[in-house]
Amino acid sequence: MARREESGFFEKYMKGKGLDIGSKGYTGEFDEVGSTPFENATGVDLDYPGYDGVALPFETDSQDFVYSSHMLEHVPTENLPNVLQEQHRVVKVGGYIIIAVPHQFLYERKALLPSIWNRDHKRFYTPANLMREIEFCLRPNNYRLRHLQDCDTEYNYDLGPNDGHPVGEYQIECVIQKIKPPNWSIV
DSSP: OHHHHHHTHHHHHSOSSEEEETGGGTTSOOOSTTOOSSTTEEEEOTTSTTOOSSSOOSOTTOEEEEEEESOGGGSOGGGHHHHHHHHHHHEEEEEEEEEEEEBIIIIIOSSSSSOSSOTTOOOOBOHHHHHHHHHHHSOTTSEEEEEEEEEOTTOOTTOOTTSOSOOSOOEEEEEEEEOOOOSSOOO
């Protein structure tokens, strides 16, 4: 979080009101329904009224941002298109979908499932895999990629796959901006 605060990431992409999907996954501190570490966001987790892990109980174009950190890798593959489409639906034109997922080669440090660190992970991510999923799930010219970064601040590259849990940042950070689609379509 310090890197994002120092770089102005939160200020740039998380202005206005938004959703923090999977907010209870942080540390367990946020046990109250709707709680989150972000004061301008509503925490949405499986106990949030009307949320089933896919459909978001919020109006279309009602949010300035949707943030999900280390949540997408837990979504069953068959639900993934609907999850990303729902996030896109609730964001206003000009708003952002902010996604953070563990990096396969920094977090897992292995080629194939299952995850060493979390048996609930349904898939591994590289920047290319994440973008492939986004492009598959969202209609072209309804969004634009604004930020994609391998985050390895203070990552300890000296630790090998058998040397324990990774140390430092080991994630991919992606920001998609919802845009007004043009009056033409891709054929």
